Amino acid sequence: MSALSSKQRRAIAGGAIGTLMEYFDYYLYGLASATVFPAVFFPHDSAVVGTLASFASFAFGFLLRPVGGLVFGHIGDKMGRKTSLMITVIGMGVCTAGIGLIPSASTIGIAAPILLLFFRMFQGLFVGGEMGGAASIVVEHAPAGRRGLFGALLISGAGIANVASAGLMTAVGSGSQSFFITWGWRIPFVFAAVLAIVAVVLRSKLEESDEFKELAAARALKPKTRNSPLKDVFRHPKNAILGILIGLPQSIAGYIVLTFGLAYMVSKGTHAQVGFIGTMIVGVLQIFAAPLWGSLSDKIGRRKVYIGGCIGFALLIYPTFVLYGTQVAVLIWLGMIIGFVIPGVAMQGTLQTMLVEMFDVEARTTGVNIGYQISNTIGGGFAPLIATALSVAFGSVWPVIVYAAVISLIGIIATAYASFRPDVENAGRLYT
Template sequence: MANSTMQPTRGLRAIPPKDRRTIAGGAIGTMMEYYDYYLFGLGAAVVFPAVFFPGDDPVTGMLASFASFAVGFLLRPIGGIVFGYVGDRFGRKRSLMITVIGMGICTTLMGLIPSAASIGLAAPILLVILRMAQGLFVGGEMGPAATIVVEYAPPGRRGLFGALLITGAGVANVFSAGLMSILGAGSDSFFMTWGWRIPFLFAAVLTIVAVVLRRKLEESEEFKTYTKTIELGAVKRKNPIMEALRHPKNLVLGIFIGLPQSIAGYVVLTFGLAHMVNNGVDPEIGFIGTMIVGFLQIGMAPFWGHISDKVGRRRFYILACIAFAVLLYPAFALFSGGTAILIWLGMIVGFVIPGVAMQGTLQTLLTAMFDVEARTTGVNVGYQFSNTLGGGFAPLICAALVAWAGSIWPVIVYAAVIALAGVIATAYAKVRPDVENAGRLHELG
């Protein structure tokens, strides 16, 4: 493994330039993935009901808006399989270049769609089409990004390196919520007409930066060695999809492992914001809170990744799932306080503590479940199917549960059940001990 002599105790500044470029190249795509989805989530909660789904009933508009949010997840599993195959067969770099360009184009075009008042039904149809295309490219992003970064990581620091991808998610939170907050501080007419479009158009700039960074990526030594053995005829080239299917238990468990992580942000930040706005809270407070969460996420993700290197990713992820189930009700109780400070504290309690801990650990845990020839495919399947089944429909499910029961309690129970599924799946997954936790080097399961 490259750079295996580097000591785990060194600080982040001791990471060699080549590894920094690898982390930056992976993190910029993760940033765009989360930027696109946080931005769409914020738009779905505050803007789209009026711009694309206008009507007399605000609840109906919100449900339609969250439905458009959900459809973006339908093609993510397909993208995960397609670009997982590309990453394992032709190289992680090629897959990462395609996905980041596709994500950027789709998000930019969303900012150019006329309102329903201008072109009628064509407006929401275009929104849904672009949302689904966006989901296809996003579906192929995390697998190759996590794989190349973790393969580059030295023993004892794989959790830290993998979690650094999620710093990109924190930056995305800051950018998306910060831009929406600044633009939303002006007149409502400007924001609802043009202001909300600017962050979507900014995705074009991020795409250019991502392409420049990713052009300098190099494949890991582990992948180069595998490719060389094929070229020398020592082993036959294997179909990544068939290789992943040789471990059906891990494929299925990977999906259940990812479920709690997939819903955390969308329940607390996306649905939570919509729930507060419907109860009279100024959207600006939610935008600022999401931005605060992003700043904290930048620092907390590598911290949680470092802790997982010390205690073991399996154990740490289980604890994070339990924390999510326990802390969700206090988070919504703080939301009901109505003041900005309590709302921001609720976001921290409900997401920064358990959600970022799960996000910062998941991708490294998934890479430990598959061998090099099928690793990108395996990570993509677990990550994207769980995000489709869990995260994609979480705001819509939560909104429907509250509309049905008139209470937040069904949402708490829903999250607890998902967390329990994650705990059980994590406990039974088979992982490579050298990747799960190089510091202890023994199989926990």
């Protein structure tokens, strides 16, 4: 395996730091939604209503993700991936740090949850533009036969985010409960500002890919030609729609297993620290598992790996929640591993490369954003809320298991019917 060039290393680092921030923000918010926000921002509700309200605020942040995907997808396809990625990473850092600075509802009343929704909404807007630009610039820099590996390294960044978010929450939650609820939980959120500064430094050194430079040069020769990335995406309407459906299973996997799962195990009497530590373990394994799944997709095909992940998720979600119900830390951690690291990371580690290879270079950032962000909005964003409502309504976790299986089936069918760009390296081997 040949050594990577400095340009390729900068592309991977610049892309992965943004994915790290995206998942750091959202995993952190998910952990806080399950354990902190009901008491801090919705203290006058019952435990169940407070959790539902907290998860509703979690879902609210996904509503502007498709808008962000379109706005920053247009910027990325017209002005360059680097420009888009610089704006999104600054916006994510400001919004996440802002959440950590909101006074509690007991201090400023209803203004507290309103501010939470405000920052959460704009956090979603900037996150919405992140994956399309990051996936495009990283995969475009990949050498022949290693696109799957390069794309999966973004999910290694998500694993680092898992470790960082859960690790910080574990550290600040190890002291008194009063400190954790009052001040401790805020520290990881404010730390996002530091991550944003690091990301800006790394992304300032990014270079556009040769593929995008060729497109820019061709456009310069026809300055009066107006093109719309969104219109270009819908020159392949089947792929635009199937990209959304393909992304649904991976979008709910982490939020059911790790976010709703944390609230579920806490409701059964397990201490939240057990879930935080388990999320850290999952993150460590994710760092190494993602590139393995990506490399496998380079060898046997993305379609096979992704469909295998969907099947695995549908089959393993039940034993995962059985292990959660034991209230035994080691068994809970095992459940998190078999429920997410095996099937979830297989899907996450493959998806972004598949989406990149479904769209032409002139509309790629927009196309990836449409598939990734809409699927994450209607899938992942509402998954904890839907799962909580189902488990409360039926008094059982079985409806959640059926919900996960149905979404997995949709992903399998969509992946089987998707088509890919004919000029992609090894396209015939990878997708037939």
